[in-house]
Amino acid sequence: MTAPETLEGWFALHDLRRLDRRAWSEAPPELRHKAIAEATDLLRACEEDAEGGWSLAYAIVGHKADLLVVHLRPGVDELLALERAFDGSLLGPYLDKPYSYLSVIELSRHGLPEGTAENVAASPYVKARLFPELPELSEYVCFYPMNKKREGADNWYSLTSGERADLMRDHGRTGRRYAGKVSQIITGSMGLDDWEWGVTLFADDPLQFKKLIYEMRFDEVSARYAEFGPFFVGQRLSPSDVGSWLDG
Amino acid sequence: MTAPETLEGWFALHDLRRLDRRAWSEAPPELRHKAIAEATDLLRACEEDAEGGWSLAYAIVGHKADLLVVHLRPGVDELLALERAFDGSLLGPYLDKPYSYLSVIELSRHGLPEGTAENVAASPYVKARLFPELPELSEYVCFYPMNKKREGADNWYSLTSGERADLMRDHGRTGRRYAGKVSQIITGSMGLDDWEWGVTLFADDPLQFKKLIYEMRFDEVSARYAEFGPFFVGQRLSPSDVGSWLDG
Amino acid sequence: MTAPETLEGWFALHDLRRLDRRAWSEAPPELRHKAIAEATDLLRACEEDAEGGWSLAYAIVGHKADLLVVHLRPGVDELLALERAFDGSLLGPYLDKPYSYLSVIELSRHGLPEGTAENVAASPYVKARLFPELPELSEYVCFYPMNKKREGADNWYSLTSGERADLMRDHGRTGRRYAGKVSQIITGSMGLDDWEWGVTLFADDPLQFKKLIYEMRFDEVSARYAEFGPFFVGQRLSPSDVGSWLDG
Amino acid sequence: MTAPETLEGWFALHDLRRLDRRAWSEAPPELRHKAIAEATDLLRACEEDAEGGWSLAYAIVGHKADLLVVHLRPGVDELLALERAFDGSLLGPYLDKPYSYLSVIELSRHGLPEGTAENVAASPYVKARLFPELPELSEYVCFYPMNKKREGADNWYSLTSGERADLMRDHGRTGRRYAGKVSQIITGSMGLDDWEWGVTLFADDPLQFKKLIYEMRFDEVSARYAEFGPFFVGQRLSPSDVGSWLDG
Amino acid sequence: MTAPETLEGWFALHDLRRLDRRAWSEAPPELRHKAIAEATDLLRACEEDAEGGWSLAYAIVGHKADLLVVHLRPGVDELLALERAFDGSLLGPYLDKPYSYLSVIELSRHGLPEGTAENVAASPYVKARLFPELPELSEYVCFYPMNKKREGADNWYSLTSGERADLMRDHGRTGRRYAGKVSQIITGSMGLDDWEWGVTLFADDPLQFKKLIYEMRFDEVSARYAEFGPFFVGQRLSPSDVGSWLDG
Numbered sequence A, B, C, D, E: 001m002t003a004p005e006t007l008e009g010w011f012a013l014h015d016l017r018r019l020d021r022r023a024w025s026e027a028p029p030e031l032r033h034k035a036i037a038e039a040t041d042l043l044r045a046c047e048e049d050a051e052g053g054w055s056l057a058y059a060i061v062g063h064k065a066d067l068l069v070v071h072l073r074p075g076v077d078e079l080l081a082l083e084r085a086f087d088g089s090l091l092g093p094y095l096d097k098p099y100s101y102l103s104v105i106e107l108s109r110h111g112l113p114e115g116t117a118e119n120v121a122a123s124p125y126v127k128a129r130l131f132p133e134l135p136e137l138s139e140y141v142c143f144y145p146m147n148k149k150r151e152g153a154d155n156w157y158s159l160t161s162g163e164r165a166d167l168m169r170d171h172g173r174t175g176r177r178y179a180g181k182v183s184q185i186i187t188g189s190m191g192l193d194d195w196e197w198g199v200t201l202f203a204d205d206p207l208q209f210k211k212l213i214y215e216m217r218f219d220e221v222s223a224r225y226a227e228f229g230p231f232f233v234g235q236r237l238s239p240s241d242v243g244s245w246l247d248g
Helices: A023-024 A029-047 A076-088 A119-120 A124-130 A162-176 A207-217 A222-226 A239-247 B021-026 B030-045 B077-088 B117-122 B124-130 B161-174 B207-219 B219-223 B239-247 C022-027 C030-046 C076-087 C115-121 C124-131 C161-176 C207-217 C220-225 C239-247 D021-026 D029-047 D076-087 D117-122 D124-130 D161-176 D207-217 D218-225 D239-247 E019-026 E030-045 E075-087 E115-122 E122-129 E159-178 E207-217 E220-225 E239-247
Strands: A007-019 A054-060 A067-073 A095-108 A140-148 A182-188 A198-205 A226-229 A233-236 B008-018 B056-061 B067-073 B095-108 B142-150 B182-188 B197-203 B226-228 B230-237 C004-020 C054-061 C068-074 C095-108 C140-148 C182-188 C197-203 C227-228 C234-235 D006-019 D055-061 D066-073 D095-108 D140-148 D182-188 D195-204 D224-230 D232-236 E008-019 E054-060 E069-073 E095-108 E141-150 E182-188 E196-201 E226-228 E232-236
Touching: A007 A076, A007 A124, A007 A182, A007 A198, A007 E207, A007 E232, A029 A054, A029 A067, A029 A076, A029 A239, A054 A140, A054 A239, A067 A076, A067 A140, A076 A095, A095 A124, A095 A198, A140 A207, A140 B182, A162 A207, A162 A222, A182 A207, A198 A207, A207 A222, A207 B008, A207 C115, A222 A226, A233 B077, A233 C207, B008 B077, B008 B124, B008 B182, B008 B197, B030 B056, B030 B067, B030 B077, B030 B239, B056 B142, B056 B239, B067 B077, B067 B142, B077 B095, B095 B124, B095 B197, B142 B207, B161 B207, B161 B219, B182 B207, B197 B207, B207 C004, B207 C030, B207 D021, B219 B226, B230 C076, B230 D021, C004 C076, C004 C197, C030 C054, C030 C076, C030 C239, C054 C140, C054 C239, C068 C076, C068 C140, C076 C095, C095 C124, C095 C197, C115 E008, C161 C207, C161 C220, C182 C207, C197 C207, C197 D117, C207 C220, C207 D006, C220 C227, C234 D076, D006 D076, D006 D124, D006 D182, D006 D195, D029 D055, D029 D066, D029 D076, D029 D239, D055 D140, D055 D239, D066 D076, D066 D140, D095 D124, D095 D195, D140 D207, D161 D218, D182 D207, D207 D218, D207 E008, D218 D224, D232 E075, E008 E075, E008 E122, E008 E182, E008 E196, E019 E054, E030 E054, E030 E069, E030 E075, E030 E239, E054 E141, E054 E239, E069 E075, E075 E095, E095 E122, E095 E196, E141 E207, E159 E207, E159 E220, E182 E207, E196 E207, E207 E220, E220 E226
Parallel strands: none
Antiparallel strands: A007 A067, A007 A095, A054 A067, A054 A233, A095 A182, A140 A198, A140 A226, A140 A233, A182 A198, B008 B067, B008 B095, B056 B067, B056 B230, B095 B182, B142 B197, B142 B226, B142 B230, B182 B197, C004 C068, C004 C095, C054 C068, C054 C234, C095 C182, C140 C197, C140 C227, C140 C234, C182 C197, D006 D066, D006 D095, D055 D066, D055 D232, D095 D182, D140 D195, D140 D224, D140 D232, D182 D195, E008 E069, E008 E095, E054 E069, E054 E232, E095 E182, E141 E196, E141 E226, E141 E232, E182 E196
C-alpha cells in the first residue's frame, strides 16, 4: 500500500502534570508565594509566542492529572525548552508527570478542497490548518490519542486508498455537523509517541465532546478500525487563576 | 450505522480516594481533629445541593480505594470545583486518587415508554431518569465502567439498530426482575473518560449485585458484547462517621 | 441463555498486605513491640468468630505480597470492619495493600447430589459447602481469581447449559482425584470484584497445587475457556508467629 | 486431553531485588558496613546448602532489577525462609522486590531416554535433571517465564499428546545444538505463579542466549504456541563482590 | 521453519533515567555542584571509548524519561559496568530508571550485498554495520522496541524464508528513501530483553522520524506483522550541557 501524502505544521506537546499535594502543603509559605508568581508569569509568557505557536492551560478532571498545558511550536527543541522551563521552575519539583504526548499537526493531501492541492504553500486553508489560531470556543478541552487497528480482518493499513478515503469522508461529515460547537486539532505521532494520532477537541459545552464521539463511534471507521487511548478532559485555567487553583 | 439518539442529564464524577495511613498517623492530633471536622462539613454540604444534584460517600472494600464519593451535578465545572474542594481541604494532602470516572447520565430515546418520545421535556419519567432523586436502597454501592466490544465478528457498533434494540430489550427484562432490590444509574462516558459507560448500582443487600450481574452475564448482549473495567464495592459512609472511619 | 441457579454462603475477603520494611525498621522499638502484640491479638480474635465465619493468615512467597488473611463472614459489613480493624491498628500504617479480593461462596444447584435439590436448606452437604469448617490440611494456601472466556468461538456464556454441565463434570472428576490432598473453596465475584470467580486451595504439600492445576489445564473447560489472574502461594502463619515473622 | 505425566524435583525461587539507592546513600556508614558484611555471609551460606539445593546471585542489567538470587531447595518452606532471611537482614529494608518467581523443577516422563521410564527413581539421568548440580558455565544468566497459548486455533492444550510430543522433539533438537554453550533448568509453575513455566539459562557468553532464543523462535512450538513474560539477564555476582557492587 | 542466519556486533544498552526533581532540589548546593562535575566527566569519558564502542546522551521529551544514554560496547559486562558507574555516582541516587533496553547489533546474512556473504569477516560493509561509527546526523534520536506478530493468520514466523525476504526487501526500499536524512541501528534482543528488536533512529530534523515511520506503516511487513513498544524521542545533550540541563 502506498502511504497517503501528508502535510505537517507545528509540533505539539501535551504536557500533563500532577501536583504532589502533601509536599506542596508542607512547602514554606514564602516559597509557595514565589512559585505561584513564577508559574503565573511562565504560563502567561508561553500562551502566545512571538516566534510562532501558542499554549493553553487546563485544569484536568479526576485522577489522571491536575494540569494539562497544550503547547504548539515550530520545533521539538522549543517544546523541550518549554517542558524544561516548567521542570526547572520553583513549582517544578512539586509537579509529577503522569502523561505527555508528542505529535505534529498533520493534514492529509487528499482531503484538501478543490484547487488547493496544486499550490499548497499559498493556500490560506492549509496555513490555517497547519498553524491554527487560538481556538475561539476553548473553555473545555478533550484530548486522547488513538490508533487505527491492524487486527486480522480489521486492518486499516491493508485497505486500498480508495476504501480509506471513503471511510474518512463519512467520518468527516459527522464531524462537520459539530462545526461551531467543537473545534479540533489532529496531530500525527508515528515515530514520535506511542499511539498513531492525537485528537484535541475544544468546546464551550463539554457535553458536545460526548455527543460527537458517541455519534462517530457508529461510523465504520471508528466502529471497526479505531483503538482509543486515555481521555483527558479539563476546564480552561488562565494564568491569573494559577494561584487560587494551587491553593484552592 | 446511525447512532441511536440519546438524552443527557446530570454529569457524574466518581471520585475515589485512598488514605495515606502512614502520613495520616504522623499528622499532629490537632490537624487531624480540624481535618475531620472540615471533611465532615464538606461531605454534608455536598450531599444535597440546592443548585441541583447530590453526592453520596461510600467506604470501599479492599485495596482499590478507601473512599468513593459519587457526585451528580448539572455541569463539569461544578464537579471540578467539588474535586478541588476536597483536594484543597486539610485532609486533601492525605488522600491519593487511585481512580476516578467522569460521565453523564444517559437515556436512549428508543427505550422510552409509549407516548413519551413525542414530548420528552414534559415527561416525568424522563425527568426522573435524567435528574434522579437520592436512591432509597443505598446502603451498598457497586460501580464499574464498561465497553461494548468491537472485536472481529463481535462488533456491537456494526449491528443494525434493530438487532441492538432486541438485545437491549432482553437485557432490560433481566434488570427489571431486580426492581425493588437494586436501583441503577447509567452514565455515558465516550469523549469524557476511558470506557464507554459507567454503571452505578445501589442496594441494601450486596448479594443482589452478584445475583444481578451473574444473571445478566448470560444475556447475549453481555456474553458476546460486554467488556468490563474494575469493580468498586462499598458501604455507605455518612458524614458523621468520617471521623471514626479515618481514625478507626 | 438462562443463567444456572446458584446458592450463596459466606462472603470472603482475601486481604493481601505488604510490609514497608524501611518504615518498619525505623519505627521506635516500643511501638513495634506494641504493634506486634496488638496484631497478634487481632489475628487470634478473628481466626474463629463466634458470630460465624473464620479467618486464616498466610505468609506469601515472593514480591506480590507479604501477608494474606482469608476472611469468611456472613456479611460484607463484617469484612469491611475487619479490614478497617487492621488498617486502624498500630501495624496498619506499615502495611500497604497490593491486592485484595471480594467474593461470596457459591454453589451451583445443578451440581448438587441426588435428592438434595428438593430440600436445599436442610441439606448437611449444602450447609458444609456454603459455610465450610476450617480446612484440615491448611499448611499452604494457593489463591487465584479467574474468568470464563468470551472470545470469538470460545465463549463459555454462549454454550448450552447441557454443554456447560458436561464440561464441568469432567473438570470435577479431575478435582476429586485430589480429595484428601487438596481442599478448595469456590467463590463467585461477578458484581463484587474484577474477575468472575476466586479459587482458594489448601494443602499440606504445595506440590499438589502444581499437580492439580497442571492436570486440570488439559480439561477442555480450562484449556479452551479459562482465563487466570495472579496466583498467590503462602505458608500458614499462626498468630503467635506474627512477631518473629515481622522482625525475622 | 490427558495431561502428560511429569516428575518434579527441587522448588525454585527467583528472588529479584532493586536497591533504593537514595535511601542507601543516606544510611550511616557503619550500618552500610555491617549490612554488607551480613549480606556477604548470607549469600555465601546459601550458595551451597548442606541440606540440598544451592543458590546463585547475579547483577541484573537495566531497570528491571539490580539483583537476582536463584534459590533451589527441596521445599517451599525453605525458600520462604531464605526470602525472609534477606528481608530481615540489615540490607533488607533497602531492597525492594520488583519481581519474583516460584516454580518447581519439572521433567516430562515421555521425554525420558529409553529404559529410564521403567525405573525412574534409580536413574542417574533423572536425578541429575531433578536435582541439578551447580551449572559449570554460569557467568551469565537469562531467566524468563512463559505460557503455551490457548487462543482460538492456536491452543496447545487441545493438541493430541502425539502432536505435542512431535513439536517438543523438534524444539529439543534445536536446544541440543547449544550443548556445551548454554545449560538450562526448566521449572513448572502452574498453581505456583502467574505463568506456566520458568526457563533459566546459564552461559559464559551472553550472545548464546540471543542465538538460542532466536533460533527457537522459528520452531513451530514457539512460533505458534509460545507466549513470553519478562526477560532478566545478569552477570554472576560472587558473595565477596557484594560490597563493591553496593557501593560501586 | 529455519531461522535466517545473522551476524552480531556490539551489544547495546539504552539506559533511560528520570531525575527526582524534588530530592535534587533539596540536595545541598555543594553536592549538586560536585555531582554535575562528576556526571559531566563520566559522560565525556564514555562518549568515545578507546576499547571499542561509543555512547551518546539525549534529553528525552515528555514524561517517559528525562535522559537516555545509548551505550554500544563489545560485551555485556562493559554495559553493566557503565550502568553501575552512573548508579554509583553522586548523581546516581537522584536518577530513577523508568526503562532500559539490552540488545545486540544484528545483521541478516541474506540482506548482504552481492559478493559479501562469501567473506564476511573482510567486508568493510559488514564491519561498518556491526561496529558503526558515531552517526553524523545525530541532533535527535528516536528509539523503540518491536516484535513481529504471531497472531492467528498473521504469524511472521510461519512464513517461508522467501516470503519474509520479499517483505523485508520492500521495507528496506522505503528506508533507503530516507538515506541522508535518517540513519538507523537495528539491534536484536530475543533472549536479552522483552521485545524482539530495538530500532534506534538518528536525524537532525525530528519530522523525518514521523515521515519515515508513517510511510513504513503502510508496508505489508509493518501493516500486518509489526507490534510496537514505547517510543522515546530526545535531543542531543552534550556532556558540557549536563549542568544547565540539571539545574535549568
